[in-house]
Amino acid sequence: MILRISRLGLRRKKVGKDMDKLEEYQRWQNNLARVRFPRWKELPTLGLYVDQVVAIVNEQLSHLGIEPLTKSMVNNYVKKKVIQAPIKKKYAVNQLVDLLLIGLLKSNFSLDDIRAGIAQVTINSYPQAAYDRFVEILNALLAGKEIPSDNVINPQSDRLMTLALKSVLSRMHAAQLLNAMQKIAQPAPLEEK
Secondary structure (H helix, E strand, C coil), rough: CHHHHHHHHHHHHHHHHHHHHHHHHHHHHHHHHCCCCHHHHHHHCCCHHHHHHHHHHHHHHHCCCCCCCCCHHHHHHHHCCCCCEECEECCCHHHEEEEEEEECCCCCCCCHHHHHHHHHHCCCCHHHHHHHHHHHHHHHHHHHHCCCCCCCHHHHHHHHHHHHHHHHHHHHHHHHHHHHHHHHCCCCCCCCC
């Protein structure tokens, strides 16, 4: 009987630790719900040097747990014409926006696809309006709220932005949940035949 009670106690402790790991995932979700990406008018409008641009982009990406951009990456994006070259080594707000989008989307999409998506969405909309709508969708998805309707951006562009953001956030959620589950239990290794 004593042996049975001690096993039950061990099982309860293990279940408690397992719940702690899943609570870490829940805390991550709750923190994610508080993240807010800045709108265009909230971004610095003065010319910024590459160090400043990287710092601003990485501050936003870090809230989402996304790998930071480096100066080398930014320089490569300029060389590959993914973003416009700086003028007198200073970056404008539109380049900062492009880097925010690239940083957020690069884990799911190629640079060519990101650039094509930005170009497609801005065919009929000003970059500021398109970016602000992107941020509006992102912030709603992060908060777990319904995406507000919009009559400024065409419905196909709106849908494209929503699907792209949902794919990025789904990937982030899956990675975090897998990490929490792996802390709880490791699967048995596959046996060779």
